[in-house]
Amino acid sequence: MLQLQFNPFPFIETDRLILRSINSNDVDDLFEVLSDPAVAEYDYFYPVETKEKVSVFIERYKREIASNEEITWGIALKENQKLIGTCCLGSFDTGAKRAEVGYALSKAQWGKGFATEAVKGIVAYGFNNIKLNRIEATITPDNIASIRVLEKLKFQKEGIVRQRDLIKGKLEDGVIMGLLESEFDNN
Numbered sequence: 001m002l003q004l005q006f007n008p009f010p011f012i013e014t015d016r017l018i019l020r021s022i023n024s025n026d027v028d029d030l031f032e033v034l035s036d037p038a039v040a041e042y043d044y045f046y047p048v049e050t051k052e053k054v055s056v057f058i059e060r061y062k063r064e065i066a067s068n069e070e071i072t073w074g075i076a077l078k079e080n081q082k083l084i085g086t087c088c089l090g091s092f093d094t095g096a097k098r099a100e101v102g103y104a105l106s107k108a109q110w111g112k113g114f115a116t117e118a119v120k121g122i123v124a125y126g127f128n129n130i131k132l133n134r135i136e137a138t139i140t141p142d143n144i145a146s147i148r149v150l151e152k153l154k155f156q157k158e159g160i161v162r163q164r165d166l167i168k169g170k171l172e173d174g175v176i177m178g179l180l181e182s183e184f185d186n187n
């Protein structure tokens with residue numbers, strides 16, 4: 001059985017980051033992330049235009065956590081507590097012990113290894129605590145940075161899923177990448 005138990009919220013600490021629950025105090029920082037067209041480019045959502053819309057995202061995160069549908073962590077810098085992005089595990093399949101991983105970071109923080117560090121933290125949590133066997137993601141082929149993040153964590157490219165995702169009105173192929181518990185390096 002999967003251990004889908006997110007109360008109390010599973011706080012995760014890495015070298016430079018704190019992965020924690022997102023709350024209404026994070027609206028301004030999260031607006032910086034979710035309003036940026038560069039961040040939204042390969043994702044389902046359109047850039048948000050108002051802070052009220054960010055509050056809607058935060059309420060949705062809370063509902064999804066309460067229903068064990070998806071867990072979204074805020075990625076905060078240890079040095080100043082600023083929230084610089086989000087990462088999540090969701091689409092849980094309890095029989096196959098599988099989940100999908102997602103992540104997004106403020107553009108100002110790209111290229112510093114933060115996504116790799118955060119995703120490594122939640123992947124470890126997924127295998128060690130939730131007891132997943134497989135974590136996967138499908139990524140738009142042009143999203144090189146995202147593919148690279150998962151490659152650095154030893155996810156394998158398993159193929160192309162054709163016309164998998166409707167992104168901003170267009171059906172896009174997805175590169176499917178997966179990591180098995182037996183392949184995960186806990187160190």
Ligand SMILES: CC(C)(COP(=O)(O)OP(=O)(O)OC[C@H]1O[C@@H](n2cnc3c(N)ncnc32)[C@H](O)[C@@H]1OP(=O)(O)O)[C@@H](O)C(=O)NCCC(=O)NCCS
Nearest residue numbers: 039103104105110111112113114115116139144145146148
């Ligand atoms: C994808 C994303 C989270 C990566 O965040 P990040 O903190 O910059 O990632 P990291 O620094 O940990 O690693 C990025 C890697 O991609 C590489 N990279 C980035 N852009 C690249 C490009 N255009 N060509 C080749 N490599 C590229 C970086 O050099 C780095 O690899 P390296 O460590 O081997 O040099 C960030 O770009 C983002 O938020 N994008 C928008 C949201 C998104 O697309 N999320 C994923 C949806 S599937």
